[in-house]
Amino acid sequence: MKQLDIGVVGAGPAGLAAALFLSRAGHRVEILERFDTPAPVGSGLLMQPTGLTVLAALGLVDTIQTLGNRIDRLHGADAISGRTVLDVRYDAAPGGRYGLAVQRAALFNTLHDAAVAGAIPIRTGVNLTSALQRGNRAVLKDQWSQDIGDYDLVIDASGARSLLAAGSTSAPRVRDLTYGAFWATLNGAGATYDRTALSQRYDKAKVMIGLLPSGRATVGGQDKVAFFWSLKIADVDAVKVAGLARWKTVIRDYWPECQPFLDQIDDWDQLTLARYAHRTTLPPYGGNVVFIGDSAHSTSPQLGQGANMALLDAAALSHALASSADIPSALAAYARARRSHVRLFQMLSLAFTPFYQSDSTAIAWVRDRLVSTIAKVPPMPGFLAAIVAGTVIDPFKSAGLTEHDWLSLPSQADSALPAVAAVRSSTHV
Numbered sequence: 172m173k174q175l176d177i178g179v180v181g182a183g184p185a186g187l188a189a190a191l192f193l194s195r196a197g198h199r200v201e202i203l204e205r206f207d208t209p210a211p212v213g214s215g216l217l218m219q220p221t222g223l224t225v226l227a228a229l230g231l232v233d234t235i236q237t238l239g240n241r242i243d244r245l246h247g248a249d250a251i252s253g254r255t256v257l258d259v260r261y262d263a264a265p266g267g268r269y270g271l272a273v274q275r276a277a278l279f280n281t282l283h284d285a286a287v288a289g290a291i292p293i294r295t296g297v298n299l300t301s302a303l304q305r306g307n308r309a310v311l312k313d314q315w316s317q318d319i320g321d322y323d324l325v326i327d328a329s330g331a332r333s334l335l336a337a338g339s340t341s342a343p344r345v346r347d348l349t350y351g352a353f354w355a356t357l358n359g360a361g362a363t364y365d366r367t368a369l370s371q372r373y374d375k376a377k378v379m380i381g382l383l384p385s386g387r388a389t390v391g392g393q394d395k396v397a398f399f400w401s402l403k404i405a406d407v408d409a410v411k412v413a414g415l416a417r418w419k420t421v422i423r424d425y426w427p428e429c430q431p432f433l434d435q436i437d438d439w440d441q442l443t444l445a446r447y448a449h450r451t452t453l454p455p456y457g458g459n460v461v462f463i464g465d466s467a468h469s470t471s472p473q474l475g476q477g478a479n480m481a482l483l484d485a486a487a488l489s490h491a492l493a494s495s496a497d498i499p500s501a502l503a504a505y506a507r508a509r510r511s512h513v514r515l516f517q518m519l520s521l522a523f524t525p526f527y528q529s530d531s532t533a534i535a536w537v538r539d540r541l542v543s544t545i546a547k548v549p550p551m552p553g554f555l556a557a558i559v560a561g562t563v564i565d566p567f568k569s570a571g572l573t574e575h576d577w578l579s580l581p582s583q584a585d586s587a588l589p590a591v592a593a594v595r596s597s598t599h600v
């Protein structure tokens with residue numbers, strides 16, 4: 172395909188990764204971001220083998236591994252009885268896969284630094300609200316309907332609340348989820364927690380408390396833990412009125428080991444309220460505008476796939492553009508490449524979320540008694556590991572990727588990766 176003028180809306184994981192792939196493929200790329208200074212939003216997230224493979228394709232996997240914290244399993248226990256009701260281990264499936272918990276800042280900095288190093292222009296302080304088709308180009312407009320730029324192709328990577336997607340012919344139906352969560356990034360020093368796991372405590376499905384050891388934002392920076400507490404959005408005001416002390420007591424009673432984390436919270440402002448919505452933009456393109464990442468599909472983060480799917484979308488779009496003769500066929504190829512994987516994980520997220528975030532005692536009972544028992548019977552451990560890894564169907568080939576070799580030695584000093592080094596020596600030596 173000829174060299175294209177491409178406008179990428181949004182400097183999140185999807186937008187930055189797409190800009191990197193396409194600029195390296197020789198296109199003229201410009202990123203447009205509404206914030207005056209691009210910055211990460213939110214706390215920590217879990218990178219899966221899918222997203223890590225995309226970062227490897229961009230030559231960034233060593234960088235993110237020095238910042239992130241290796242996660243080997245997802246562990247959840249009933250807060251009252253202490254009984255384990257969820258124990259998914261990546262090594263239940265072959266291949267040496269693992270997760271990497273990262274601070275959002277670490278993922279953002281890794282991608283943003285690469286974009287800056289690649290001299291990709293980033294226009295900040297522009298709030299894009301619509302894209303107009305003019306001939307065979309797309310014109311981006313801001314909130315005052317001013318033309319901001321016109322491009323052969325606009326990539327909308329402006330997230331779950333994308334105005335471009337909402338105003339498009341494939342505008343998604345938005346289903347706001349009843350439950351959301353408070354999130355905070357806290358210091359891990361001095362606290363007792365499993366550094367190799369995403370750990371959760373539940374009381375039926377109405378309470379879920381979680382700790383995700385999420386590494387450091389910069390090399391040599393302090394190790395942090397993403398702390399979250401699930402609650403109904405409708406209950407947020409009542410919880411705040413009852414006061415922070417009451418809220419901390421509730422959590423301490425459920426999970427006393429959280430005390431060192433609770434001690435760091437003395438203001439509601441330290442907690443970010445995350446609201447979740449389920450939506451899918453179908454088809455994920457229209458005219459010369461294509462949707463990727465949360466703009467194309469979003470859901471609750473129960474399965475920890477969103478940022479990973481965003482990175483896969485960026486890789487798949489770049490691959491489709493490289494292997495198609497024109498933009499319409501490339502966009503159709505991109506949609507085809509991602510369709511099954513996106514559909515499957517949208518469906519799985521929707522199905523799994525009520526097991527962890529709902530008012531239903533029946534669903535929680537099924538989770539604690541039936542699912543936790545079935546989950547131990549082969550081949551379920553391997554299947555659950557593949558769900559968590561995002562690899563239950565192959566997302567790589569259609570995106571032009573080869574899965575990263577998880578057993579290969581990292582190029583950076585092993586001292587930065589104690590957990591990786593320990594596992595490697597036990598499996599290889």
Ligand SMILES: Cc1cc2nc3c(=O)[nH]c(=O)nc-3n(C[C@H](O)[C@H](O)[C@H](O)COP(=O)(O)OP(=O)(O)OC[C@H]3O[C@@H](n4cnc5c(N)ncnc54)[C@H](O)[C@@H]3O)c2cc1C
Pocket residue numbers: 180181182183184185186203204205206210213215216217218297298299300328329330331332333334352354445446463464465466472474475476477478479480481
């Ligand atoms: C609490 C929580 C926990 C999560 N945990 C995980 C996890 O463990 N693992 C995982 O993979 N995913 C997780 N996710 C999902 C993940 O955060 C998203 O899927 C991911 O950030 C999507 O990336 P994106 O680039 O598509 O969108 P975003 O990250 O939302 O980035 C969008 C960018 O577009 C910009 N923008 C928005 N509107 C405009 C506009 N009008 N004009 C210009 N720019 C605009 C924004 O400022 C932002 O920079 C979690 C989400 C939440 C809320």
